Amino acid sequence: MRDGTIVVAGASLAGLRGAEALRTNGFSGRLILVGDEPHRPYDRPPLSKHVLTGEIPPGATTLPGVGTLRAEWRLGTPAAGLDRAGRALLLADGGRVPFDRLLIATGARARAWPAPEEARLSGVHTLRSRDDAAALAAGLAARPRRVLILGAGFIGCEVASSIRSLGLPVTVVDPAPAPLAQALGRVIGGFVAGRMVAAGVDLRLGMRVTRLEGDRAVRRARLEDGGTVEADLVVVALGAVRNTGWLAGAGLDADEGGLSCDGACRALDGEGHPVPDIFAAGDVARFPHPLLGNRPVALEHWGNAVAQAAHAARAMLDGPDSVGPYAEVPAFWSNQFGLTIKSLGLTEGADAVAIVQGSPRAGRFLAAYGRAGRTVAAVSVNAGRWLPAYEGPIRDGAPFPPITGGADQPRPESVPPGLPAPKVA
Ligand SMILES: Cc1cc2nc3c(=O)[nH]c(=O)nc-3n(C[C@H](O)[C@H](O)[C@H](O)COP(=O)(O)OP(=O)(O)OC[C@H]3O[C@@H](n4cnc5c(N)ncnc54)[C@H](O)[C@@H]3O)c2cc1C
Numbered sequence: 001m002r003d004g005t006i007v008v009a010g011a012s013l014a015g016l017r018g019a020e021a022l023r024t025n026g027f028s029g030r031l032i033l034v035g036d037e038p039h040r041p042y043d044r045p046p047l048s049k050h051v052l053t054g055e056i057p058p059g060a061t062t063l064p065g066v067g068t069l070r071a072e073w074r075l076g077t078p079a080a081g082l083d084r085a086g087r088a089l090l091l092a093d094g095g096r097v098p099f100d101r102l103l104i105a106t107g108a109r110a111r112a113w114p115a116p117e118e119a120r121l122s123g124v125h126t127l128r129s130r131d132d133a134a135a136l137a138a139g140l141a142a143r144p145r146r147v148l149i150l151g152a153g154f155i156g157c158e159v160a161s162s163i164r165s166l167g168l169p170v171t172v173v174d175p176a177p178a179p180l181a182q183a184l185g186r187v188i189g190g191f192v193a194g195r196m197v198a199a200g201v202d203l204r205l206g207m208r209v210t211r212l213e214g215d216r217a218v219r220r221a222r223l224e225d226g227g228t229v230e231a232d233l234v235v236v237a238l239g240a241v242r243n244t245g246w247l248a249g250a251g252l253d254a255d256e257g258g259l260s261c262d263g264a265c266r267a268l269d270g271e272g273h274p275v276p277d278i279f280a281a282g283d284v285a286r287f288p289h290p291l292l293g294n295r296p297v298a299l300e301h302w303g304n305a306v307a308q309a310a311h312a313a314r315a316m317l318d319g320p321d322s323v324g325p326y327a328e329v330p331a332f333w334s335n336q337f338g339l340t341i342k343s344l345g346l347t348e349g350a351d352a353v354a355i356v357q358g359s360p361r362a363g364r365f366l367a368a369y370g371r372a373g374r375t376v377a378a379v380s381v382n383a384g385r386w387l388p389a390y391e392g393p394i395r396d397g398a399p400f401p402p403i404t405g406g407a408d409q410p411r412p413e414s415v416p417p418g419l420p421a422p423k424v425a
Helices: 013-024 130-141 154-165 181-198 302-318 384-396
Strands: 005-009 030-035 072-075 079-083 088-091 096-098 101-104 108-110 147-150 170-174 202-205 209-215 217-223 228-230 233-236 240-242 258-260 266-268 274-280 285-289 295-297 331-336 339-345 352-359 364-371 374-381
Touching (some): 013 030, 013 101, 101 302, 130 233, 147 154, 154 181, 181 202, 181 339, 258 266
Parallel strands (some): 005 030, 005 101, 030 072, 101 274, 147 170, 170 202
Antiparallel strands (some): 079 088, 088 096, 108 240, 217 228, 285 295
């Protein structure tokens, strides 16, 4: 297919890069991008980093390539439904946008604090969008007495790092035994914890916030042990949920965990059959990953949004058989507390971790993760140039540890990584 109409729902990273790939691969028909945000596609990674520290204004995050894409933009208008039989996207403003093919790239949103009246207290923030970052930056500019961050995942830790660099007092509370425990496990998370504490973060691990209190504005958080944290700015960083609510009733296999699709990025219907004209990519897509024995997984990685959107675009134009199953080795990065953390592969279910290059004491190292004697992931900390060598071993499931006798690390020692129990054994 090279002409006709392709509609992209969700005008952010995956939507833009998918649209670009359609054009690059020869699509000459009508291309319409529908986005609920009023902004043209912008980059989210700087929002928790340089935007909060004031180095980049929120408006200076527009993605390169936006200006040159030959497309029609319908921004500020959410897709509210899908008429599959009539092949049309239904907009919240009553509009109807017919398509021959549809790419769903509606991503994810920040998980809200579960008590709505507490979440509405002024001073309580989440961080997903450019507008969220602008509101949070404005709150920080008012120099709160203490910032409380709920959640020590990547966003929570990056925000804590940015706020400490502004010289503001920060408390981070998380029920896990270490920051980043879900993704990296307790061993590597413990190293990051040391950096956080050294940077002046009041880190409360193994602890839950049960209630946010205040009169119109947040004043304190109550903890499960009965203690309190006095804070006049709270950042709720409890992970993300996929934007699939608008697909209710469309007969697709979609929920807050993602929209299921096959290896060619075709959306699956309620019976698990691929729908030929509807595709998904980016954070919203839940797809079978070969590294997990084809168990479905939804990623929240910038690089995945780009690569999967390009894969979907090729399948949309040339058919599912023209592309192999999508099998990119997942990769992400994070900057916090003077650390550049980069990851390849999937740590989920790993039963061993070994420092295979460098050392935590030196402040730069590479940790490899194994599962049942096979290499499944690698994480570099201030040692990114060592990481690419591990992509092949991860892709091939090479024996663990994959590389021995590496730089500064002659005798790698393997220990349990301290990851949460896998979802599927
Ligand atoms: C603060 C922050 C920092 C990050 N830092 C990193 C990092 O350092 N490294 C890394 O690898 N990844 C990072 N990420 C993750 C990365 O930004 C995401 O993986 C990426 O944005 C996913 O792109 P996407 O287009 O799939 O989804 P999104 O970026 O979520 O875009 C989806 C778009 O669809 C819109 N939408 C939703 N519902 C509808 C609807 N019904 N109709 C129309 N439009 C709709 C949304 O508003 C949004 O504009 C970060 C994310 C955040 C929020």
